[in-house]
Amino acid sequence: xxxxxxxxxxxxxxxxxxxxxxxxxxxxxxxxxxxxxxxxxxxxxxxxxxxxxxxxxxxxxxxxxxxxxxxxxxxxxxxxxxxxxxxxxxxxxxxxxxxxxxxxxxxxxxxxxxxxxxxxxxxxxxxxxxxxxxxxxxxxxxxxxxxxxxxxxxxxxxxxxxxxxxxxxxxxxxxxxxxxxxxxxxxxxxxxxxxxxxxxxxxxxxxxxxxxxxxxxxxxxxx
Amino acid sequence: xxxxxxxxxxxxxxxxxxxxxxxxxxxxxxxxxxxxxxxxxxxxxxxxxxxxxxxxxxxxxxxxxxxxxxxxxxxxxxxxxxxxxxxxxxxxxxxxxxxxxxxxxxxxxxxxxxxxxxxxxxxxxxxxxxxxxxxxxxxxxxxxxxxxxxxxxxxxxxxxxxxxxxxxxxxxxxxxxxxxxxxxxxxxxxxxxxxxxxxxxxxxxxxxxxxxxxxxxxxxxxxxxxxxxxxxxxxxxxxxxxxxxxxxxxxxxxxxxxxxxxxxx
Numbered sequence: 446x447x448x449x450x451x452x453x454x455x456x457x458x459x460x461x462x463x464x465x466x467x468x469x470x471x472x473x474x475x476x477x478x479x480x481x482x483x484x485x486x487x488x489x490x491x492x493x494x495x496x497x498x499x500x501x502x503x504x505x506x507x508x509x510x511x512x513x514x515x516x517x518x519x520x521x522x523x524x525x526x527x528x529x530x531x532x533x534x535x536x537x538x539x540x541x542x543x544x545x546x547x548x549x550x551x552x553x554x555x556x557x558x559x560x561x562x563x564x565x566x567x568x569x570x571x572x573x574x575x576x577x578x579x580x581x582x583x584x585x586x587x588x589x590x591x592x593x594x595x596x597x598x599x600x601x602x603x604x605x606x607x608x609x610x611x612x613x614x615x616x617x618x619x620x621x622x623x624x625x626x627x628x629x630x631x632x633x634x635x636x637x638x639x640x641x642x643x644x645x646x647x648x649x650x651x652x653x654x655x656x657x658x659x660x661x662x663x664x665x666x667x668x
Numbered sequence: 669x670x671x672x673x674x675x676x677x678x679x680x681x682x683x684x685x686x687x688x689x690x691x692x693x694x695x696x697x698x699x700x701x702x703x704x705x706x707x708x709x710x711x712x713x714x715x716x717x718x719x720x721x722x723x724x725x726x727x728x729x730x731x732x733x734x735x736x737x738x739x740x741x742x743x744x745x746x747x748x749x750x751x752x753x754x755x756x757x758x759x760x761x762x763x764x765x766x767x768x769x770x771x772x773x774x775x776x777x778x779x780x781x782x783x784x785x786x787x788x789x790x791x792x793x794x795x796x797x798x799x800x801x802x803x804x805x806x807x808x809x810x811x812x813x814x815x816x817x818x819x820x821x822x823x824x825x826x827x828x829x830x831x832x833x834x835x836x837x838x839x840x841x842x843x844x845x846x847x848x849x850x851x852x853x854x855x856x857x858x859x860x861x862x863x864x865x866x867x868x869x870x871x872x873x874x875x876x877x878x879x880x881x882x883x884x885x886x887x888x889x890x891x892x893x894x895x896x897x898x899x900x901x902x903x904x905x906x907x908x909x910x911x912x913x914x915x916x917x918x919x920x921x922x923x924x925x926x927x928x929x930x931x932x933x
Contacts, residue, residue, distance in 0.1 A: 550864055552826030553819055570822050570862065 451477040460492035460523065463514070467498035471506070475513060482517040493520050497527045541578055541596075551575055551589065571611060580604070580661065590614070591638075602658055604637035604651055613638045613646055620646040670701075672775045672785040673906070674804035676828075678820030680791030682812045683841040686881060687871070687899070688788040689717045690888040694903030696745075696752040697888070700783040703742065705755045705775070707800040708790035709765060712757035718745060719884020720754055729758035732770045738777060747889075753782070763795045768802035775803025784906070793827060801828070807836040808868060813843055813854045822863055837868040839902060844873045848916055856916060868905055870913065871898035 451469050455462045463481070465474055495510060502510070502525060511522045530538075544562035551557050551565060551573035562579035569575055573589035578596040580603070587605035592614035594601030599616045613620045618640060622629060628648045630636070637654050641647035655662060675688045685708070692704045706714040709729065715721045726741035738755075745752040755778070758765065778785050789800035801807065807828050811821040821838070828836045840859055847853040860867050874895035880887040888899040901911045 549829075550826075552829075553823040555826050568862075568864070571819060572823070 452481045454481065460494065461520075463493050463495045465495065465497050465500065465510075467500035475509065478510065478513050479516070482514050482520060490519055490521060492523045494523055495525045497525065499528050501529045501531070502527050544579070545577075547575075550585075553589075569610075577601070593638075599640050600658060600660060602637050602639045602654065602661065604654065606635060608633045608636040608638065608648065610638075615640045615646055618644065618646055670779040670782045670784055671806065672779060672787060672804045673806045673808060674787040674789050674801050675808045675810060676789035676797065676800065676824055677791065677810040677817070678793065678824035679811075679817045682810050682817050683871075684791070684810050685713050685717060685788050686877060686886075687808075687810050687839060687841060688786050689714060689881075689886045690896075690899040691903055691906070692752060692784075692786045693718075693748075693886040694888045694899050695784050695786075695906065696748040697900075698903060698907060699751070700907070701751050701781070702784045702786065703753045703755060703778050703782040705778070705785060705787045706757040707766075707771070707787055707796060709757045709761060709763045709796065710759065711790065712759050714788050715743070715754060715756045717881045717884065718754060718886065720745060720756075721884075724756045727756045727758040728774075729761050729765050731755070732766055732774065738774070763790065763799065766799050768798050771799045772803040793824065797827075801831060801833070804833055806834045808839055809836045809863075809865070810839045810841050811859065811863075812841050813848070813856075813859065815854065818854065818859055818862060825863060825865060835865060837866050838863060839868050840870045842873040843870050843916060845916060856913075867913070869898055869902035870916065871895050871902075872916075 449466070451466045451474055453464045455464060465478070493514065495514070507525050510525065514520050514522055540560040542561060544564055545559040546564045546566065547557050548566045550567045551569040553570055553572035556574040556576065557563065557565065559577040559579070561577065563575060563577035563581045565575060565581070565583045565585065568585040569583060569587045569589040569591065571588050575581055575589070576592040576595050578594065578598060580601045581591050581593045583605035585605070586607040587610045589610065590612040591603045591610055593603045594616040597616050601615055603613060603615065610622055613622065615638065620626070630648070635651040636648050637651050638646055638648045639657055649657065675684050675691070677684050688704060692702045695702045704714060705728070706712050707728070715724055720743045723743045726736040728741070730736045731738050731741045742753045742755055744750070745754065775785060775787070787800050787804055790796035809821050809824055809828070811817045825836055838860065840856060844853065848855050856867070856870060872894045874887070874893060876890065876893050877887045877895050880890065887893055888896045890896050897914065901914065904911050
């Protein structure tokens with residue numbers, strides 16, 4: 446067996462990158478990683494990124510690697526990057542990217558859930574509930590409850606032709622739309638709710654959405 | 669083969685039973701053979717409003733449990749020869765005495781002999797409601813211009829839309845002209861746009877509805893009553909006629925109205 450470098454260290458301006466070989470045995474890798482981490486040549490506190498290449502790294506394995514690298518005390522792992530993910534993870538990401546459409550009125554006591562974005566064509570009546578892991582877009586009147594980013598996505602927004610909700614929730618933040626709330630407008634037409642940088646839910650005109658959340662636009666093409 | 673229509677509302681006290689009695693009577697007045705079925709087991713009223721309380725011998729639970737034939741339990745309203753019948757609810761048992769399948773079989777049997785079967789549904793969305801809608805082909809949702817009644821109607825419409833029946837139609841009951849004109853209550857447009865289902869008709873609030881119900885004579889028998897007109901129009905729409913919606917606002921008297929009142933003094 447040719448003695449090939451299993452762990453290569455590369456310096457960049459953002460810190461060190463530990464590139465781990467993806468063909469060798471996992472046990473060899475850990476052994477080598479342990480030696481490299483104890484290398485007296487590395488001094489002071491250094492941030493390192495770990496690239497595992499085409500090796501799939503389970504959460505358990507990732508923890509183990511981080512523990513070994515940090516055991517010497519002067520290296521700190523900022524992130525672990527891998528070129529491969531499981532099918533399960535892949536499907537989850539695809540679903541999150543997709544948008545589901547509901548046509549009809551979400552009436553009192555009804556609940557509509559989506560794994561990605563949710564488009565409702567129709568009203569959401571009082572005591573109706575719409576919930577999505579992504580953003581919620583309503584072509585109609587939102588008069589019930591809406592929860593965007595229900596899996597923790599703080600970039601998600603709630604947009605409606607008429608935003609008159611009783612409750613708005615984005616990620617783990619909730620706002621009850623009572624009269625004393627200052628963000629409510631007299632004529633809530635074409636508005637969107639988002640998480641402001643101050644951590645609270647804010648409401649703005651729909652036209653401002655492209656500036657507030659430029660990442661939401663997936664349209665690629667000419668002007 | 670007749671048609672079974674369930675009259676429901678979710679909320680209590682909006683006029684399901686009154687509407688059932690009046691629509692049944694109005695359809696009988698139009699020459700149709702009608703059977704009213706009271707499914708509010710344990711809290712029956714339809715018989716009282718029709719003035720048939722004293723004639724009840726058997727009831728719905730007796731029929732379902734096989735203690736009598738269906739014809740024995742039906743109470744005939746003598747005012748309409750052979751056109752209006754009532755199948756009364758039981759008063760001594762509760763709503764769990766009947767299952768939706770049994771109701772469905774019963775309604776199917778009644779559909780053979782009658783043009784219209786009107787099913788008076790109990791308030792709520794529990795067993796009684798499920799029994800009432802089991803055999804229905806169509807549904808009528810009754811509401812009043814109150815926010816609580818409209819919310820419950822919304823919930824009921826959502827439940828009805830999940831069933832295998834035609835999209836429900838709406839009756840707005842107990843409309844008070846003066847409150848609508850002063851803008852202190854929901855108007856017809858607010859309610860229909862909120863619920864977004866077809867409006868079957870509106871019924872104005874009238875004191876005679878209560879007094880005639882107490883006498884056991886549905887108000888619809890009085891052709892000059894404004895509430896009766898509402899019910900008669902709805903019955904004609906059920907029969908497929910196209911009847912324009914009556915206007916709610918009487919408004920303030922116009923110029924000629926004032927002139928007329930001046931001379932009539």
